[in-house]
Amino acid sequence: MDMSARPLVEVRDLQVNFVSREANVAAVNGVSFDLMPSEVLCIIGESGSGKSVTMRSILRLHPPRRTVIRGHIRVGDYDILSLSERAMNEVRGAVVSMVFQEPMTALDPVYRIGDQIAETVMRHEGCSHADAMARALELMELVKVPSPERRLRAFPHELSGGLRQRAMMAVALSCRPTLLLADEPTTALDATVQIQVLIMLRKLQRDFGMGVIFVTHDLGVAAQIADKVAVMYAGRIIEYGSVADVLMRPAHPYTLGLLSSTVHGQSRETEIEAIPGSPPDLRHLPPGCSFAPRCKFAIPACSASFPPLVAVGPNHAASCLRVDVVRQDSMALAS
Numbered sequence: 635m636d637m638s639a640r641p642l643v644e645v646r647d648l649q650v651n652f653v654s655r656e657a658n659v660a661a662v663n664g665v666s667f668d669l670m671p672s673e674v675l676c677i678i679g680e681s682g683s684g685k686s687v688t689m690r691s692i693l694r695l696h697p698p699r700r701t702v703i704r705g706h707i708r709v710g711d712y713d714i715l716s717l718s719e720r721a722m723n724e725v726r727g728a729v730v731s732m733v734f735q736e737p738m739t740a741l742d743p744v745y746r747i748g749d750q751i752a753e754t755v756m757r758h759e760g761c762s763h764a765d766a767m768a769r770a771l772e773l774m775e776l777v778k779v780p781s782p783e784r785r786l787r788a789f790p791h792e793l794s795g796g797l798r799q800r801a802m803m804a805v806a807l808s809c810r811p812t813l814l815l816a817d818e819p820t821t822a823l824d825a826t827v828q829i830q831v832l833i834m835l836r837k838l839q840r841d842f843g844m845g846v847i848f849v850t851h852d853l854g855v856a857a858q859i860a861d862k863v864a865v866m867y868a869g870r871i872i873e874y875g876s877v878a879d880v881l882m883r884p885a886h887p888y889t890l891g892l893l894s895s896t897v898h899g900q901s902r903e904t905e906i907e908a909i910p911g912s913p914p915d916l917r918h919l920p921p922g923c924s925f926a927p928r929c930k931f932a933i934p935a936c937s938a939s940f941p942p943l944v945a946v947g948p949n950h951a952a953s954c955l956r957v958d959v960v961r962q963d964s965m966a967l968a969s
Contacts (some may be wrong), residue, residue: 642845643669643692644812648705650687650696650869657917661687663869663933665705669862671812674839674846676860676877678853679890682913685849686735692847693730694722696855709813715816728758731806732815737798741790747774747801748786754808773804778834796827800834807838811937814839816848820855832858853896857881865889868914868924874943875950885965887929923954931956931963 642829650662655836662684670673690696692714707714712725734740751773752766761769768787774782774921777800790798799819806814820828836859840847851899855882856863856877861966863880865873865888871914873886884890911928914920929936934935936955943951946961956961 637833639670641668642673643667643672643847644706644708645692646706648688648691649703650684650691652696654700659916660692660919661869661916662691663919665869667864667868667870667871667874668799669813669845671845672840672843672926673679673861674836674848674859675862676848676850676856677866678842678850678856679866680851680913683732683866683915686867687819687869688866689732689817689849692813692815693726693732696733697952716782723965724758727754727811728809729808729811730813730815731811732817733799733802733806733819735818735821736841737795737802738964739791740802741798741805745789746786747788747790747793751786751801751805751808754805764928769808770804773808774801776807776838777801777803777831789854796823796831798833799823802830802833804912809841811841812844813818814844818849818851821850821852828855834857853881853892853894862886865892869916870924870940870953871943872925872953873951875947879947879950883947883950883961885946885950885957885961886925886954887931887956887960888925889952890960890964925949931959 646666648662648665652659652661665688667675677688679685691703692709694714703715709730712729717725723739748767748770751770752763755761755766755769756763770786774785779785779800780798785793785797793801823831832855834870848859860877863875865880865886867888873880873884873889880889886894894907895909909928914924920937922939923941926932926936929939941953941955943953945951946957959962
């Protein structure tokens with residue numbers, strides 16, 4: 635990979651607030667990251683950490699009347715937050731596509747699969763319906779759908795969960811986007827189908843040369859598909875680096891806690907070391923480190939102000955005042 639190349643995606647100080655009469659929810663709080671062309675970034679964290687909100691902000695899918703977005707998002711040559719809604723409609727699908735967590739709700743239940751793929755192609759490329767259906771058939775073959783001609787004529791409810799997910803990928807890839815957003819696309823699938831979909835997605839990413847941002851809470855999935863990993867907690871990225879650095883040499887106590895909470899490599903008699911407590915209320919975030927109330931390494935200074943991301947190695951950063959202590963503990967876990 636040419637490190638001097640311009641990033642495909644630049645996100646700087648992204649802040650997303652959901653505003654209502656009852657509350658102001660700070661869902662994302664100063665997120666920044668880059669994604670290079672043909673690179674896969676996995677965003678991991680507990681439910682409610684801001685992963686999906688960050689993804690949807692790139693496509694501006696949040697309800698505009700109740701959402702306040704600040705910061706900077708650039709995809710290719712597009713300044714996402716400054717585009718009109720009409721211009722965004724040209725970006726969605728053609729430049730940036732998204733694979734959603736549950737295809738049964740993302741696919742229209744009253745239209746056949748082939749028509750839904752063809753509609754996207756006709757919308758962005760202005761071709762005939764016959765040409766769009768021919769492309770739809772190619773895409774269904776590309777994502778390894780058996781009997782693709784018959785499946786093109788099927789409605790979403792007539793397909794299994796795995797086939798619906800593949801059809802959703804065909805829709806997302808229909809206009810050859812430069813960036814693919816995947817929001818936990820394998821969560822609802824059984825383990826065997828999940829592995830098949832992950833292998834297929836990684837192959838398609840390489841064949842198309844796409845950048846991919848993949849949201850998951852499964853560390854095993856991140857290890858299989860990612861080049862880089864960003865760990866989110868309470869709307870912030872608290873650790874960022876290569877997949878090997880973050881998952882093998884964690885520098886933040888939250889990342890260490892996630893790794894300690896898995897059963898991989900442990901005997902049946904070993905009790906899983908769960909992270910105590912609960913995530914903070916995003917309506918009333920504490921002034922210091924949001925993880926401090928749950929952290930076994932916390933000291934009084936952790937609650938005074940939020941620690942910035944600091945380098946702990948080449949292309950590896952963590953937001954913690956006690957990185958040295960955490961690294962020692964992580965080495966003990968690895969051994």
